[in-house]
Amino acid sequence: MAMVISIVNIKGGTGKTTTAYNLGAALSEQGKKVLLIDNDSQASLTKALGFSPADCSLTLTTLMCQAIDSPEFLENSLEKATLHHQELDLLPANQKLSSIATRLIVIQTSAGMFSGPDTINPAFVLRSIIDLLQDQYDFILIDCSPHPDMQMVNALAASNTVIIPVQAHYLDSEGLPDTLEFVRRVRQSYQPKLSVLGILVTMYKDRTRLSRAVHHQIENQYGSSLHVFMYPIDYSIRAAEHPAHGKSIFEFAPRSTVAKSYMSMAKEVLHEAQWIR
DSSP: OOEEEEEOOSSSSSSHHHHHHHHHHHHHHTTOOEEEEEEOTTOHHHHHTTOOGGGOSSOHHHHHHHHHHOGGGHHHHHHHHOEEETTEEEEOOOGGGHHHHHHHHHHHHTHHHHOOTTOOOTTSHHHHHHHTTGGGOSEEEEEEOSOOSHHHHHHHHTOSEEEEEEESSHHHHHTHHHHHHHHHHHHHHTOTTOEEEEEEEESBOTTSHHHHHHHHHHHHHHTTTSOBOSSOOBOOHHHHHGGGGTOOHHHHOTTSHHHHHHHHHHHHHHHHHTTOO
16 A cells, blocks of 8 residues: 655745655655655646646546546546556646646535535545556655645555655744644544654755744754654755756756755655554
8 A cells, every 4th residue: 555645834945745746755765655745836846847837638537536536537537547657656747737626615515505426526536546556666756735725635544654855944934833733633533543754944054144034943842742854955046947947856866965865855754654644
């Protein structure tokens, strides 16, 4: 059974997509079979792997619509929708994914009037897709948008655990409690086994007092109750450039500190994951 991890923070620009891509690549280098799911209508992960969202005829939107309307076709569509990049597999996204969150709210609102015995819970649509993939992968990583909507609820409800990237900036770290509260609410309502695998400090500048202070603050405030990944992800032009080339950091700059940090992170994930099911 795959370990399902959502990469989530309700603050934008914290490195969620970069983390999903490079953690997936690092786990693949460790011999694990990995599926990436682009759960963001901006389709940044799809683009980072070198695919054009507009050219993807079958996407996560298609699959979620089928899970709601015609689940009997879902398994066949899954195989056709899955894209392959190096050793990674991807369920892509495009702008049409934004319509799914609206539809899920409509289903939730009208459940009392129109629900029947076969009506799917709008929080579990993505889970119904992932359930069909569980035995094909070791890890399934879900890249989430920063919007705390039903699409994010779906990702968390389908996950075993979450990783929260936090930029080494005061205002970003201030948003961490809101993300943790959102995770708590989903755990309470939909996924009682949902846990936080760790907090990852990103865009870290070791030479600046601010980065060191934010890292220290996060460790002091959360380190006793939550795992904080040992090595922050350095701020680097290499990390910004590699998605434009459709390559992971391990292909683009294998000797960079960013590559070393993500490989270290993957080893921590492998260690922590053995305690989470």
